[in-house]
Amino acid sequence: MLIIGPNNSELVIETIVLDLNGTLAVYGNVSIETKSRILKLKSMGYRIVLISGDIRGNAAMVAKDLNIELFLGADSQEKAKQMQQFDKEKTAAIGNARIDIGTFDNAAISIATLQAEGIHSGIINHVDIIVPSINDALHLFIDVKSLEASLRI
């Protein structure tokens, strides 16, 4: 999906990398609204990828349920390493915690979701946008004008 970034630069986002706990799922649950947005994004041609530390041991189940790819990363360094398989310029990352700095720093656009599980204050300088929910984060890639508006200088 073509997105007009800062200074009229053109960003083409093909892959959206998600964190699981505190991001895609809140208290271990992925909402129906979130599932429908994932489906919509897939139908639009986005590649949706989960990179998780899998603290609850349910990442494989969630990935299977949503039919999205899963890669494990036990810490920020491992998440950064997993990001190397994607084209940084065409990848967005969504997360909430310090472990996600590894994805934020290796993405063209990075978004934090400030939901019930919170965000770590250490991530603030590693993200472009902070939104109140995963549904809002995903919606930015459906309604890209809103994403462009938030990125604009």
Ligand SMILES: [Mg+2]
């Ligand atoms: Mg998390």
